[in-house]
């Protein structure tokens with residue numbers, strides 16, 4: 001297992017997420033479409049790629065990153081092109097003859113598949129529906145994983161309008177609810193921002209009601225121990241149990257990304273010397289990890305993109321206080337909401353912050369704390385001060 005800090009991992013580099021993979025297949029096999037929800041960097045894309053590499057029999061899987069797409073027809077064009085490249089679809093005679101007869105201007109119809117260029121204009125959603133109807137014939141089920149779907153929705157809202165966003169959600173829902181399609185096709189949505197937050201902002205919560213939720217929690221302490229063992233074994237690097245416990249204590253919210261990152265820092269500083277890793281050395285490694293802007297910047301970036309003006313100021317001040325004092329009370333939150341005149345929207349903002357993994361109030365509903373002490377420390381140093 002290689003020490004990877006950033007890109008998605010799969011195969012030998014993927015640390016066991018057996019329970020979530022099991023849940024994934026249970027939902028798929030009982031006919032559900034899925035929304036995978038988890039805060040940033042917990043391993044959503046990795047989980048999907050791992051599933052794609054190890055499909056159960058009878059399933060073909062497409063994973064598509066839609067981050068750069070900003071309009072509905074373009075979304076369906078890209079989706080259609082990718083589906084047509086799949087062996088399951090491209091070789092279906094019904095699909096081929098449908099194209100020959102119904103879609104003029106398609107040049108490539110052959111064993112290497114069909115592809116629409118960006119200059120041809122068709123109603124790609126309509127064509128996609130016909131293609132998805134046709135694939136049921138060979139008895140396989142197609143799983144379509146749409147990664148960064150919430151970003152596409154956000155792009156559409158920004159570049160076109162909220163009503164274009166609602167239309168986009170509606171078209172996707174119609175696909176899922178088409179009786180012929182839902183027999184042989186399952187949709188899986190995820191992304192680095194919470195789909196529910198974007199959807200709530202345009203008052204369209206109903207458009208996700210039919211999706212089953214799959215949560216990806218952080219690792220348990222036992223699993224975090226195991227991940228550290230696997231990584232240190234690979235690099236012939238020694239971490240005794242005091243060191244491992246200290247790391248777990250400091251990370252607290254056991255996102256595999258932070259474990260990979262801290263091991264990376266420790267390896268870069270100490271492998272060659274074969275020194276004992278003491279808590280002081282772990283503290284130093286945490287400090288260098290916090291210097292890695294690209295590991296954390298997205299926590300602030302997201303805030304800037306989600307809210308403007310007073311709403312932005314409200315969210316920022318709330319997080320600033322929580323980062324400086326370790327917590328923030330619900331009464332203080334109400335006071336800040338009044339200060340910035342956002343008493344209408346502040347509940348939505350707080351629940352977005354919860355959903356996206358910034359803060360949590362499970363222990364006591366009135367007290368909010370940062371989920372991750374690591375993010376809290378980064379925030380205190382880089383945003384609050």
Ligand SMILES: Nc1ncnc2c1ncn2[C@@H]1O[C@H](COP(=O)(O)OP(=O)(O)OP(=O)(O)O)[C@@H](O)[C@H]1O
Pocket residue numbers: 004005006007008009013014015016017039040041042043044045046047191192193256257260261
């Ligand atoms: N199962 C895993 N085993 C080992 N490392 C993992 C695992 N899942 C995630 N990671 C670590 O987290 C990093 C990010 O993983 P991934 O891109 O899958 O997360 P994500 O939730 O899709 O992130 P984003 O919200 O940014 O899209 C990886 O580079 C790796 O360091």
Ligand SMILES: [Mg+2]
Pocket residue numbers: 044045046147191192
């Ligand atoms: Mg991802």
